[in-house]
Amino acid sequence: MRNAMIIDAKDNVAVAIEPIAKGEQAVYLCAGKEVSLPVLEDITIYHKLATRNIAKGEPVVKYGEHIGAATTDIPAGAHVHVHNVESVKEDRRSKE
Amino acid sequence: MMTFYGYRRPDGRIGVRNHVLILPASVCASDCARQIAQSVEGAISFSNQQGCSQVAPDQQLTMDVMAGYAANPNIYGTIVVSLGCENCQMDLVVAAIQERTNKPLKQFIIQEVGGTIKTVEAASRCAREMVQEASLLQKEEFPISELIVGTECGGSDPTSGLAANPVIGEMSDLLVKAGGTSILSETAEFIGAEHILARRASSPAVHDRIYEICENFEKHFQNVGEDVRAGNPSPGNKAGGITTLEEKSLGCIHKGGHSPVNAVYDYAKQVGSKEGLVIMDTPGNDPASVAAMVAGGAQVIVFSSGRGSPVGHPIAPVVKITGNKLTFAAMEDNIDFSAAPLIYGEKSLEELGESLLQMVVDTANGKQTKAEALGFNEVAIARVCNYV
Numbered sequence: 001m002r003n004a005m006i007i008d009a010k011d012n013v014a015v016a017i018e019p020i021a022k023g024e025q026a027v028y029l030c031a032g033k034e035v036s037l038p039v040l041e042d043i044t045i046y047h048k049l050a051t052r053n054i055a056k057g058e059p060v061v062k063y064g065e066h067i068g069a070a071t072t073d074i075p076a077g078a079h080v081h082v083h084n085v086e087s088v089k090e091d092r093r094s095k096e
Numbered sequence: 097m098m099t100f101y102g103y104r105r106p107d108g109r110i111g112v113r114n115h116v117l118i119l120p121a122s123v124c125a126s127d128c129a130r131q132i133a134q135s136v137e138g139a140i141s142f143s144n145q146q147g148c149s150q151v152a153p154d155q156q157l158t159m160d161v162m163a164g165y166a167a168n169p170n171i172y173g174t175i176v177v178s179l180g181c182e183n184c185q186m187d188l189v190v191a192a193i194q195e196r197t198n199k200p201l202k203q204f205i206i207q208e209v210g211g212t213i214k215t216v217e218a219a220s221r222c223a224r225e226m227v228q229e230a231s232l233l234q235k236e237e238f239p240i241s242e243l244i245v246g247t248e249c250g251g252s253d254p255t256s257g258l259a260a261n262p263v264i265g266e267m268s269d270l271l272v273k274a275g276g277t278s279i280l281s282e283t284a285e286f287i288g289a290e291h292i293l294a295r296r297a298s299s300p301a302v303h304d305r306i307y308e309i310c311e312n313f314e315k316h317f318q319n320v321g322e323d324v325r326a327g328n329p330s331p332g333n334k335a336g337g338i339t340t341l342e343e344k345s346l347g348c349i350h351k352g353g354h355s356p357v358n359a360v361y362d363y364a365k366q367v368g369s370k371e372g373l374v375i376m377d378t379p380g381n382d383p384a385s386v387a388a389m390v391a392g393g394a395q396v397i398v399f400s401s402g403r404g405s406p407v408g409h410p411i412a413p414v415v416k417i418t419g420n421k422l423t424f425a426a427m428e429d430n431i432d433f434s435a436a437p438l439i440y441g442e443k444s445l446e447e448l449g450e451s452l453l454q455m456v457v458d459t460a461n462g463k464q465t466k467a468e469a470l471g472f473n474e475v476a477i478a479r480v481c482n483y484v
Contacts, residue, residue, distance in 0.1 A: 015258065015337075048254075048337065063257070067346065081337070082334055085339050085340060087288075087341055087342060088342075096295055
């Protein structure tokens with residue numbers, strides 16, 4: 001059963017659309033293909049999980065856009081939230 | 097062509113409700129206005145916390161909200177009640193209202209009438225007469241191009257950006273295609289997504305203005321040593337799963353759909369009808385943002401909430417929508433529409449957008465929203481400075 005989704009193909013996080021317990025698989029569609037990924041910790045419904053390893057300082061991407069930067073190395077399957085992401089003010093004009 | 101039944105006003109605008117407004121010019125007249133509204137069925141009021149001891153730009157915001165409320169087409173006529181000594185003097189309030197509309201207007205100054213009890217008596221009699229006149233008005237059929245719909249999100253969570261706001265955006269695009277006006281608000285929640293809105297600007301002036309309102313909003317907090325990100329996202333946004341202001345904004349702007357942005361209005365200024373998608377420069381605080389859009393002339397507000405917000409408005413019906421299936425189940429007493437089926441693939445965006453537009457039309461036709469039936473009438477007015 002699908003229990004997660006990604007919004008844009010560029011995203012490096014998925015959104016849990018059901019609660020997913022540590023050790024369970026996150027299952028989501030990516031470019032029309034179903035992908036499974038073991039989650040490393042409990043993910044609350046509608047929270048984010050990393051779909052690939054995100055290095056410290058790398059942008060966290062949701063909606064195909066930067067929502068912040070990783071403050072630590074985040075492994076695939078980990079919970080992505082305020083404990084490992086910070087807001088970064090960027091020059092938006094350059095991204096138009 | 098979709099149509100609705102509304103009330104034609106002498107200034108040419110079309111209302112979807114037919115209230116008499118008892119308008120307190122300041123905090124000191126608010127309780128008196130409440131007592132008048134309570135004595136006459138069909139009269140409404142709200143608690144005005146401003147109107148005195150304000151610096152000039154703040155007083156202007158208050159004046160624009162008051163004038164805009166009186167001019168909102170859901171209002172048949174207005175009775176202004178002032179204390180007498182406040183900064184928002186009766187003659188200023190009356191002139192501001194008359195700049196926007198020629199609808200029925202009466203005035204009572206508490207210090208001149210001789211106290212609150214005498215004012216309540218005289219103004220209630222006047223309100224009773226105005227309500228009786230209003231009740232003679234018959235509804236007529238109008239195309240939905242006459243609608244100005246304000247869109248808002250509050251108590252957001254990730255489902256707002258996944259489902260509720262995209263469904264509002266779809267409804268907004270349908271309304272724009274039908275020739276109506278949709279207002280996208282909350283400048284705080286454009287920050288991090290302003291480039292996406294700017295790309296859709298219909299002119300270079302609108303493009304530049306979108307960046308300018310975001311920069312001014314951030315600067316405003318920096319001037320007093322604060323950061324807009326400190327209070328936004330809120331604790332509830334974070335508990336729901338929103339991590340940064342940028343993430344919240346990228347979800348928020350979905351309410352504007354995919355239409356071009358045709359104008360940027362200042363807080364509470366009069367919005368034109370048949371303008372397509374426009375932006376209004378409002379803060380992220382929901383009651384203060386809704387207040388500005390209603391003052392701008394919105395007859396209906398559509399408001400998404402992932403966490404579940406009960407907020408209503410005395411003048412414009414507020415349609416509540418959530419994308420969170422748990423919130424809809426828990427707070428169905430407050431939420432009118434569930435967009436959760438979009439997340440679970442049970443309904444398409446097109447289907448949900450059409451049903452939401454139908455709900456807006458039903459509401460315009462007179463169906464009470466849940467916030468309306470529960471009598472919610474929260475109002476906040478934005479400000480930039482402390483009281484003097």
